[in-house]
Amino acid sequence: MANNSNENLLGANQRFINTQTNTKNVKPADLANGQSPHTIIITCADSRVPPELIFDAELGELFVIRVAGNTATDEVIGSAEYAAANLGSSRIIVMGHSACGAVSAAVDAEQTGNPLPSPSLEAVVAPIRNSAKTAINADGENIIEEAINHNVGAAIEMIREKSPIIVGLEKEGKISLSGAKYDLASGQVHFL
Numbered sequence: 001m002a003n004n005s006n007e008n009l010l011g012a013n014q015r016f017i018n019t020q021t022n023t024k025n026v027k028p029a030d031l032a033n034g035q036s037p038h039t040i041i042i043t044c045a046d047s048r049v050p051p052e053l054i055f056d057a058e059l060g061e062l063f064v065i066r067v068a069g070n071t072a073t074d075e076v077i078g079s080a081e082y083a084a085a086n087l088g089s090s091r092i093i094v095m096g097h098s099a100c101g102a103v104s105a106a107v108d109a110e111q112t113g114n115p116l117p118s119p120s121l122e123a124v125v126a127p128i129r130n131s132a133k134t135a136i137n138a139d140g141e142n143i144i145e146e147a148i149n150h151n152v153g154a155a156i157e158m159i160r161e162k163s164p165i166i167v168g169l170e171k172e173g174k175i176s177l178s179g180a181k182y183d184l185a186s187g188q189v190h191f192l
C-alpha cells in the first residue's frame with residue numbers, strides 16, 4: 001500500500017510557517033538519472049504559492065503543475081497522468097489559495113457579463129466559470145472564497161472524469177487524490 005497520508009506534508013508546511021526549514025541536501029547530480037516525486041501538486045501560478053517552499057521540499061520531491069486558477073485542463077491532467085503512471089507518485093493534491101486572482105476574474109466576468117481582455121485569458125477563466133456561478137448563486141458571505149473552494153473540487157471531479165489512468169491507480173490504492181487550500185496570510189495549508 002502506498003503512503004497516501006498527507007500528514008508529512010502538513011508537518012513540512014508547519015516547518016515553512018515556523019521558518020524552520022530543513023537543510024537541503026539533495027544535489028542536482030543526485031537526480032540526474034531519474035526522479036521519484038512522492039507527490040503531484042496542481043496549483044496556481046501565483047508567485048506567493050510556490051509548493052516547494054510551502055512544503056519545505058527537497059529537489060525531486062514534488063511534481064508541480066501550475067496554471068493560473070489551478071484548473072484541470074487536458075495538459076494538466078496529462079502531466080499528472082505521466083507522473084502517476086511512470087514516476088511512482090502516491091498522491092495528487094489540487095491546491096487552491098485564498099484571494100486567487102484567476103477565480104476573482106471568473107466571478108467578476110460572471111457578475112458583470114464583461115468579456116476577458118483576450119482569448120487566452122478567457123481560456124484560463126473558462127474552466128472556473130461554473131464554480132463562479134455556483135458561488136454567486138449560493139450568495140454566501142464570501143463569494144470569491146466559496147468559488148475558490150468549489151473550483152478545487154471541480155478540478156478533482158474533472159480529473160476523475162477524464163483520466164482512466166488516475167482512476168485506475170486510485171482504485172488499486174496506489175494513489176490518493178485530495179483538495180487543499182493555501183492561506184496567503186498565515187502560510188497554512190488546509191485539506192478540504
Ligand SMILES: [Zn+2]
Pocket residue numbers: 044045046068069097099100101102103
Ligand atoms: Zn491564484
